[in-house]
Amino acid sequence: MTRTLEVRSGVYVDSVTLMQVSRRVAAVEGVDAALVAMATDLNLDLARGMGFEVPAGVGPNELLVAVDATGDAALAEALRRLDEALHEQRPAPTGFGAPPAALTVRAAARGLDPASAVALVSTPGRHAFSDAVDAVDAGLTTLVFSDNVPVEQEVALKRYAEQDGVLVMGPDCGTAVIGGVGLGFANVVRPGPVGIVAASGTGAQHLMCLLDGAGIGVTHCLGVGGRDLSEAVGGLSTLRALELLDADPDVELVVVVSKPPSPAVAEAVRRRAERLGTPVQLALLGPGRPDLTASAREVARSLGHEWSAPEHWAGAPGRGRPGGFLRGLYSGGTLCDEAMLVAGERLGPIASNIPLDPADALAPGLASRGHTMIDFGDDALTRGRPHPMIDGSLRVERLRAETADPTAGVLLLDVVLGHGADPDPAAGLAGPVQEAVAAGLPVVVCVVGSREDPQDLRRQCGRLTEAGAAVHRSNAAATRAALDLLEPAEEDR
Amino acid sequence: MRTPETVVTAGAALLADALDGQAVATRRVDWRPPSGDPAALAAVMGDRRRRPANAQALAAMLAAEACLVDVRPAAEVLGLEPGRFLHAGPPLDWARASGPLRGALVGAMLLEGLAGDPAEAERRLAAGDGVSWEPCHHHGGVGPMAGVVSPSMWVFELRDDVHGHTSWCTLNEGLGKVLRYGAYGPEVIDRLQWMGRVLGPLLQGAVRSAGPVDVRAIVAQMVQMGDEGHNRNRAGTLMFLRELLPALIDSGAPSRDVAEAVRFVSGNDHFFLNLVMPACKLQTRAAAGIPGSTVVTVMSRNGTDFGIQTSGTGERWFTAPANTPEGLYLGSYGPDDANPDIGDSAITETAGLGGMSMATAPAIVRFVGGSVPDALATTQRMYDITVGENPAFAIPILEFRGAPTGIDVTAVLRSGVLPQINTGMAGRVAGTGQVGAGLVTPPVECFTQALDALAAAT
Numbered sequence: 001m002t003r004t005l006e007v008r009s010g011v012y013v014d015s016v017t018l019m020q021v022s023r024r025v026a027a028v029e030g031v032d033a034a035l036v037a038m039a040t041d042l043n044l045d046l047a048r049g050m051g052f053e054v055p056a057g058v059g060p061n062e063l064l065v066a067v068d069a070t071g072d073a074a075l076a077e078a079l080r081r082l083d084e085a086l087h088e089q090r091p092a093p094t095g096f097g098a099p100p101a102a103l104t105v106r107a108a109a110r111g112l113d114p115a116s117a118v119a120l121v122s123t124p125g126r127h128a129f130s131d132a133v134d135a136v137d138a139g140l141t142t143l144v145f146s147d148n149v150p151v152e153q154e155v156a157l158k159r160y161a162e163q164d165g166v167l168v169m170g171p172d173c174g175t176a177v178i179g180g181v182g183l184g185f186a187n188v189v190r191p192g193p194v195g196i197v198a199a200s201g202t203g204a205q206h207l208m209c210l211l212d213g214a215g216i217g218v219t220h221c222l223g224v225g226g227r228d229l230s231e232a233v234g235g236l237s238t239l240r241a242l243e244l245l246d247a248d249p250d251v252e253l254v255v256v257v258s259k260p261p262s263p264a265v266a267e268a269v270r271r272r273a274e275r276l277g278t279p280v281q282l283a284l285l286g287p288g289r290p291d292l293t294a295s296a297r298e299v300a301r302s303l304g305h306e307w308s309a310p311e312h313w314a315g316a317p318g319r320g321r322p323g324g325f326l327r328g329l330y331s332g333g334t335l336c337d338e339a340m341l342v343a344g345e346r347l348g349p350i351a352s353n354i355p356l357d358p359a360d361a362l363a364p365g366l367a368s369r370g371h372t373m374i375d376f377g378d379d380a381l382t383r384g385r386p387h388p389m390i391d392g393s394l395r396v397e398r399l400r401a402e403t404a405d406p407t408a409g410v411l412l413l414d415v416v417l418g419h420g421a422d423p424d425p426a427a428g429l430a431g432p433v434q435e436a437v438a439a440g441l442p443v444v445v446c447v448v449g450s451r452e453d454p455q456d457l458r459r460q461c462g463r464l465t466e467a468g469a470a471v472h473r474s475n476a477a478a479t480r481a482a483l484d485l486l487e488p489a490e491e492d493r
Numbered sequence: 494m495r496t497p498e499t500v501v502t503a504g505a506a507l508l509a510d511a512l513d514g515q516a517v518a519t520r521r522v523d524w525r526p527p528s529g530d531p532a533a534l535a536a537v538m539g540d541r542r543r544r545p546a547n548a549q550a551l552a553a554m555l556a557a558e559a560c561l562v563d564v565r566p567a568a569e570v571l572g573l574e575p576g577r578f579l580h581a582g583p584p585l586d587w588a589r590a591s592g593p594l595r596g597a598l599v600g601a602m603l604l605e606g607l608a609g610d611p612a613e614a615e616r617r618l619a620a621g622d623g624v625s626w627e628p629c630h631h632h633g634g635v636g637p638m639a640g641v642v643s644p645s646m647w648v649f650e651l652r653d654d655v656h657g658h659t660s661w662c663t664l665n666e667g668l669g670k671v672l673r674y675g676a677y678g679p680e681v682i683d684r685l686q687w688m689g690r691v692l693g694p695l696l697q698g699a700v701r702s703a704g705p706v707d708v709r710a711i712v713a714q715m716v717q718m719g720d721e722g723h724n725r726n727r728a729g730t731l732m733f734l735r736e737l738l739p740a741l742i743d744s745g746a747p748s749r750d751v752a753e754a755v756r757f758v759s760g761n762d763h764f765f766l767n768l769v770m771p772a773c774k775l776q777t778r779a780a781a782g783i784p785g786s787t788v789v790t791v792m793s794r795n796g797t798d799f800g801i802q803t804s805g806t807g808e809r810w811f812t813a814p815a816n817t818p819e820g821l822y823l824g825s826y827g828p829d830d831a832n833p834d835i836g837d838s839a840i841t842e843t844a845g846l847g848g849m850s851m852a853t854a855p856a857i858v859r860f861v862g863g864s865v866p867d868a869l870a871t872t873q874r875m876y877d878i879t880v881g882e883n884p885a886f887a888i889p890i891l892e893f894r895g896a897p898t899g900i901d902v903t904a905v906l907r908s909g910v911l912p913q914i915n916t917g918m919a920g921r922v923a924g925t926g927q928v929g930a931g932l933v934t935p936p937v938e939c940f941t942q943a944l945d946a947l948a949a950a951t
Contacts, residue, residue, distance in 0.1 A: 012526055014524075061525070061528075100873060100874050101523040102520065103522065107522075108522045109520070115495060116498040118501070119502075120500050120501070120503075120512075121503050122503065123524055126531050133538045140501065156535075160539055179497065181496055245494075248494055390507065419511035420508055
């Protein structure tokens with residue numbers, strides 16, 4: 001066995017690209033394991049876990065290359081493939097006198113007209129603030145995709161932007177659509193009269209796709225970040241986004257979508273909404289409040305559109321394992337919230353890493369405990385690795401574990417399509433889903449997508465139903481379908 | 494809100510690719526993690542004073558004038574008394590002084606008649622016996638290489654009437670065995686004495702009768718003629734001579750003296766450097782002392798330490814051990830002979846000239862170890878770390894884009910790009926003189942320290 005651990009300085013590559021590079025290196029014949037990653041604490045632990053001794057003083061600005069191969073030839077080939085893959089990623093000046101690639105947002109934004117340009121920042125969370133400030137300085141509407149941005153920095157950033165009247169979306173904002181252009185994770189939806197302000201990424205995607213399915217288009221969808229309606233942030237970007245949408249003549253109806261917000265901030269938003277010329281509908285998730293599908297129906301009604309229930313396709317018939325619990329494995333935080341709200345009405349408390357009530361928090365390690373739902377997009381699970389909508393491997397691992405767990409009764413999953421997301425998520429899920437169904441564990445999937453999404457909604461749904469899953473285009477309906485499959489324990493009958 | 498035509502993306506390439514898929518133009522940032530304390534960087538970036546303060550700093554730099562108004566002995570201009578010397582770079586004591594700085598101080602002792610021989614001079618300097626020295630920058634001036642100024646040396650006196658500042662610099666001694674490179678042999682002292690006796694008074698008369706000379710205007714022209722103002726000053730020197738030549742000839746001084754002075758100036762391509770430097774000092778000084786500004790106002794080296802100052806932190810030095818330049822060597826000298834970076838001449842880069850404007854000087858890029866495309870790339874790279882451009886210093890090959898001006902501490906740390914400095918190399922051993930010329934950058938620690946201080950002042 002031949003192993004090597006290299007530390008390269010002066011190289012930075014984003015985590016998604018590194019994941020792709022790692023895969024290419026690991027695919028070399030004779031390579032047993034490969035880790036190509038920035039030397040964050042998490043990744044250093046992974047290297048140690050692979051049995052490597054990591055030299056002292058290595059920091060997160062350095063690139064870690066750890067390869068475990070069966071022989072020298074394989075190792076050499078792996079390193080060659082690595083250099084090839086890394087080299088492809090480096091933008092280089094072309095031609096005599098061509099300017100080198102911009103190294104900062106400020107440099108890239110120089111000379112751009114703020115009316116026709118926006119900025120999309122997805123740098124690591126501890127650095128994203130400065131990059132966003134650059135974009136605000138240039139007057140650009142700014143979407144901060146990065147997560148793990150400290151809340152104090154979020155407040156500072158939004159206050160900084162406020163003085164210039166610039167809209168900051170995010171941080172931790174996965175989704176925005178501006179004038180038909182999708183930023184981050186965005187579905188391809190028709191243009192239309194609805195403007196969305198979303199303190200929730202997947203919630204916004206779900207609403208857009210439900211509306212699109214009902215023939216209703218969206219002008220803009222402004223993702224303000226999951227914390228915007230929290231006490232700390234106080235709706236700074238929501239209020240700004242409301243004004244921008246109110247000023248847009250193409251917007252006939254504004255919808256505010258949010259995970260369960262702070263009541264005081266929700267009230268402030270309500271008061272501001274009442275003063276706008278454009279009607280505003282609040283779709284704020286919470287106990288006893290309408291789910292996203294009900295909100296979409298309400299939007300359709302307000303605009304005089306017909307509404308029919310979102311499509312669904314039955315999977316393999318069957319019931320849940322007797323006495324088993326509901327297990328929800330989500331990539332979308334708001335979808336997970338919504339599922340817990342819907343399921344909680346029937347099942348009571350649900351354990352989670354993003355629990356509705358802190359008392360229901362899962363212990364570190366996130367082992368399932370009774371009815372359990374996990375948001376794999378939570379900050380703690382994405383530090384130093386791509387979002388589960390890009391890389392579903394962590395969730396697939398868990399899916400297999402739940403299949404093997406006799407206490408799992410029914411599985412509930414989401415699959416989110418659109419720009420930015422995995423180009424073929426069903427491909428990775430079909431096998432494990434089939435195994436689960438074969439093991440007597442029914443699987444219900446909510447697919448969030450539009451007909452025009454690059455992944456091909458029909459093909460994705462078809463692949464999942466073929467694997468035996470029941471597929472719904474409404475998350476609330478999927479959750480209720482999963483609940484219907486739960487087989488109560490003998491003693492409860 | 495309109496449909497965006499361009500999206501600036503920083504971070505995951507996948508998200509930028511998704512925009513390509515929607516036929517939206519992307520400007521992709523080749524992002525890398527910043528240096529320095531992330532909390533300090535966030536504090537400074539989030540400081541609301543920063544943007545207006547930097548705009549003000551840039552505006553002041555662009556507005557600064559630089560006219561040569563007089564040529565006088567340092568004793569007169571600076572009130573410098575016997576035994577007091579000035580030098581380049583941040584302050585330091587004899588124990589830490591480099592070979593060239595020690596050599597130059599020895600030479601100055603000999604010139605001022607404070608010691609009979611080099612050994613005695615060294616003894617008195619080491620003991621601090623009736624002697625003291627401090628940075629030129631502390632008196633608003635600049636000194637090339639060791640930058641040693643003694644009372645009897647003559648200096649150019651420049652004035653910025655817009656901001657009411659004066660700056661000064663010694664007269665350039667030529668190349669090879671010269672005091673500023675730490676040489677102090679008899680020919681060095683003889684030349685300095687001739688400069689004080691003949692050259693200084695001749696220039697003084699010419700400037701007083703034909704002046705003031707608009708140095709900034711000459712710099713603007715030299716930049717268009719292939720001089721970057723630090724390692725190449727050939728066009729500037731000749732233009733300067735052209736300004737004063739009639740007055741020199743008319744001065745009534747013996748024609749032998751005039752001819753010798755003209756031969757000396759025109760035979761030394763760097764003569765004008767000593768006017769570019771104080772002009773740059775006037776420009777950067779105009780930007781000094783603006784609270785919240787992250788613009789660098791001084792970059793300077795004493796042969797041991799590199800030091801910078803920023804606008805928002807006043808006259809405080811941020812120092813770290815100086816790097817040793819890389820480049821080409823004279824004669825049989827090699828890397829082992831070179832002293833670490835030395836001189837106040839990095840004031841030219843601080844003002845956007847020199848290495849920052851390398852693209853304008855294709856004739857020297859090979860001398861300082863590069864190709865023409867490298868030079869073009871270097872200057873374009875410098876725009877990433879500067880607040881703006883100086884339209885007065887227009888670079889023809891970059892479509893007359895202005896020199897990159899106003900180095901921003903935050904941009905340096907965030908891009909990982911350090912200011913490019915073109916420089917001469919002094920011999921490590923006192924008394925050697927020049928051994929080569931090349932390229933150097935400041936140590937990053939100067940900038941991380943400045944960032945911490947700027948953060949503490951938010």
